[in-house]
Amino acid sequence: MSRQNVIVTCRGENIMTTKDRLMRKLVTEDITDEKLEAAYMVLQGRDAKLTEEAPRGFLSVKDAQKYAGGISRSTLWNWVRQGLKTHHVGGRCLFLSKEIDEFILSRPPRMDAVEKEEA
Structure with a gap:
């Protein structure tokens, strides 16, 4: 060789x-x-x-998943397609907890969640 x-x-x-x-x-x-x-x-x-850690006040993808209740990565990206704001800093995709809260609160309740509340 x-x-x-x-x-x-x-x-x-x-x-x-x-x-x-x-x-x-x-x-x-x-x-x-x-x-x-x-x-x-x-x-x-x-x-x-x-x-590097995310800049102060921002959440990384993993941290955003945890913050939103342990959602999957695919759910987070579905939310981004549905309008959840992202911020790109240093080539990384980051989120603000305030914007995650606003996005979750702006969504209509799911039907299975409404049925559970009525029962």
């Missing part, structure tokens, strides 16, 4: 170019711990955005 070089790209750049650019930045600029951690994650092949 012959050995072949594998070139990994990171946002359109060769990974070695990305490493070189990051190393130059580390040497020539003051860099915060936060930026250093993000650079380290890029070098490991992980995207820092995927591990």
